[in-house]
Amino acid sequence: MPGPQPLTRERIRDATLRLVDEFGLDAVSMRKIAAALGVQAPSLYAHYPAKDDVLRDIAQTVADQVDVSAFADGWRAGVLSWARSYRAAMVAHPNMVPYLAFGPSDRAGALDRADAVFGGLTAGGWPPRRATMISASIKYLVVGSAISSFSSGFPDEKAVYEGRYPHLGQAHLLRERAGEIDQDSFELALTALVEGLGHPPSR
Structure with a gap:
């Protein structure tokens, strides 16, 4: 035995x-x-x-799942892959999000990833200040989307909405589709952000 x-x-x-x-x-x-x-x-x-x-x-260990290798294929590919893998790592362990977001910044690998992101953006033509702002914006988007579900704020009882909230007739169904809604909403925000950036200024 x-x-x-x-x-x-x-x-x-x-x-x-x-x-x-x-x-x-x-x-x-x-x-x-x-x-x-x-x-x-x-x-x-x-x-x-x-x-x-x-x-x-x-x-x-969780942060090591964040992929910054796609910056080799250009800043857009890098940002999209980075953001998606960043969110996936956090969503897998939502109770760790506060620690991952606000914990010690000197963890092994953290500065390596930050360097790869900043380097990928500046190599793609973004001025240093703008690259910093893009990096920060992605972090805000990822952490905000991972820290809680949009659907959690809506009761799943149909009677709560009937007769009082005419535009929320389907809100009671949100919780059963929470994962899909959260993922699709993140993708909408991420693609809108990246597309809205346009192109780096001409050098």
Whole structure:
């Protein structure tokens, strides 16, 4: 009969991410991580000194799914691929979004990706200030679309709307189509933003 699995950083990260996905960031502690793994909290400290060290590693793992390689094919292709993969990484773990968006900016790889985005935009002809604004605009769009669902604000009871909100007769159906609506709305905003940028100024 096989013995207990050895405690590894990977197992700790996986258990922590499951807790974050289910209960949110604020509900996670080293004690709860240890309980989920069937060990005592002190045994975690040989691998991670504190909860934030675990979260930093998780954030890096999630952020590593963001693809900036398409800037080699031009700034438009780069922005679209970057934004879509950025959002996909966040949507997969929505409770991590606040940490990914506002957590430490010195995580391994974060500055490499920022450099690739800024370099791709400036190589495509955008002046540095405009490239910075484009990068920021994409981040606002991605984080805003990932942090909550548009449909979550609408009750799914038809009676709420009948007789009082004549233009919201189908609003009770929004929640059952939330994923589709959120994805399509993100694509609408992203393509409108990129198309609205037009072309870089002539040099």
